[in-house]
Amino acid sequence: MPPGRAGSLESLRRLNRLRVIRALRDEGQISRAEIARRTGLSRSTVSSLVADLQADGLVVERPEPGLAHGSSGGRPPILLSFDASAGAAVGVDFGHSHLRVAVSDLASTILAERTRPLDTDHDAFAGLEMAAELVVETLADAGVAKELVIGAGMGLPGPVDQGDGTVHSSAILPGWIGMTVAEELQKRLEIPVMVDNDANLGALAEAAFGAGRDATDLVYLKVSSGIGAGLILNGRLYRGSAGLAGELGHVLVHPEGIVCRCGNRGCLETVAASGALVDLLRRSHGDDITIERILEAAHAGDAGCVRVIHDAGRALGTVAATLLNVLNPEMLIIGGHLAAAGDLLLDGMRESVARAALPETSRGAQVVAGVLGERAHVLGALALVVSEADRVLPTRLALAG
Ligand SMILES: [Zn+2]
Known part of the structure; x- marks a missing residue:
């Protein structure tokens, strides 16, 4: 299979993974069959996504208590629940003139959030330093230890090369062009960082949690x-x-x-x-x-x-x-x-x-x-981390080691 094709199958799986997580988050406890009904995904797709989430330690299963010895004689349905507190995610949204940082649990529920105005002609390195500072402050607000953070997602107002991670020249932040932003922020935060165009993150957030669900x-x-x-x-x-x-x-x-x-x-x-x-x-x-x-x-x-x-x-x-x-x-x-x-x-x-x-x-x-209003892009950044948890977790372990 050519890499592009594999890549898009992969991204299809990511969005579906977010939709399964959302069903788990909304319902608290839910069966595989009910997830399939709510998301419109096939039973086999749901089973395979749930298996991945279980392997990552994000989903636990238990038989429904009241039905364990039910009179119907059938097998009691297994209910699943999402362990949103198994980790935390950081979202960073760089706008033309603002910086927004949010910390969420793994169900993308925001625990703390901070914003700061940005000088539109700011130097990229100064911007990254400010972001790193704001992340530390927001984690403190949320009462979340850095060790619990599985990764940070970051949105920039411009296209980001997903191959080498550089910012393309049509970005609205001139000082950022050609920079390998994820690498730079990762160095400062010591947590895995993923970067994407903020419009892509807005699309992801509205598709997973908002108007396009x-x-x-x-x-x-x-x-x-x-x-x-x-x-x-x-x-x-x-x-x-x-x-x-x-x-x-x-x-x-x-x-x-x-x-x-x-x-x-x-x-x-x-x-x-x-x-x-x-x-x-x-x-x-x-x-x-x-x-x-x-x-x-x-x-x-x-x-x-x-x-x-x-x-x-x-x-x-x-x-x-x-x-x-x-x-x-x-x-x-x-x-x-x-x-x-x-x-x-x-x-x-x-x-x-x-x-x-x-x-x-x-x-x-x-x-x-x-x-989702002005939060769409930071929610997308958080969703990016959660949807890629299986990919960022090994990086997290490597960084910690
Ligand atoms: Zn133009």
């Missing part, structure tokens, strides 16, 4: 200072050959438009990312206008702010329509800073999608806001 094909669109998409196709996170899949922010929308940070002209980001909205409103609303104030004013009915958000939605919808025609997903989930605009943004998107996508494709795809 019943979908097998979805597009998660992160709209903040940058624009990126995370793709879940046939139940798998799709990263492309070099980790660049989903770089939707750099799709050309105006050939004669303004120059984008990537060097091309008229990219989607130059008309629909938060900075573009701020630029559009400076003349009318003053130099000190910010994206937070635009969102606030739009909700209060300010005509100019409503207009630029609606127009951004239309531009996003036109590009998304192409994606819907090509990929035919069930859902288009909007996350990132601008998702807080709600229908002010989504109505513009729906308008363009209805206009530009094939009628069947657009009718088949819901355009919705994510339900």
Whole structure:
């Protein structure tokens, strides 16, 4: 089997593993048959995933107490429970201007969380030092010893090469390009670190715990200072050959438009990312206008702010329509800073999608806001660790030794 194929089978298994863990977490105690019913996975897939979780010490089984000597004479169903306290996970989300760290148990229930503003032109090494510091503080808040942490997941606003772990050049943090981030943070934390594009992590989180929990094909669109998409196709996170899949922010929308940070002209980001909205409103609303104030004013009915958000939605919808025609997903989930605009943004998107996508494709795809809000990316980072627990645990042991 070629490596790419094996890789996508592997990632399919990861998402399914998260869905099984979620069923275990929601129910407390649950049988294999009930997990299969709740997740829509086959009995044999569930049995094999449960066996893996048992081998990792994360799932324990016990016969249902009341039925042990049941009058029906049948074999009592074996109930499973997830041992969320068997370890802890750390999630780190680097945004354009914020840093968020969360500590969770292995069911991705957040135990403690801290955020800190980031200078947008910060030096990457200073950023990593700050992250390492914040991790130590957040672990203390959660009362979790570092020895209990099985790994840290980290999201960055840009594509990350999953082969050598370097940050690609379209990342929105210029100081980070070419850096092997996982290695650097691992050195500072002495726990295994996995890094991914934050849009991929948002897609993973919404698919595992959020708006996309019943979908097998979805597009998660992160709209903040940058624009990126995370793709879940046939139940798998799709990263492309070099980790660049989903770089939707750099799709050309105006050939004669303004120059984008990537060097091309008229990219989607130059008309629909938060900075573009701020630029559009400076003349009318003053130099000190910010994206937070635009969102606030739009909700209060300010005509100019409503207009630029609606127009951004239309531009996003036109590009998304192409994606819907090509990929035919069930859902288009909007996350990132601008998702807080709600229908002010989504109505513009729906308008363009209805206009530009094939009628069947657009009718088949819901355009919705994510339900995890600004936590989506850090939850995805935590989910990445939990879903890969079997891979990080041996690394953890090696680091400890
Ligand atoms: Zn661009």
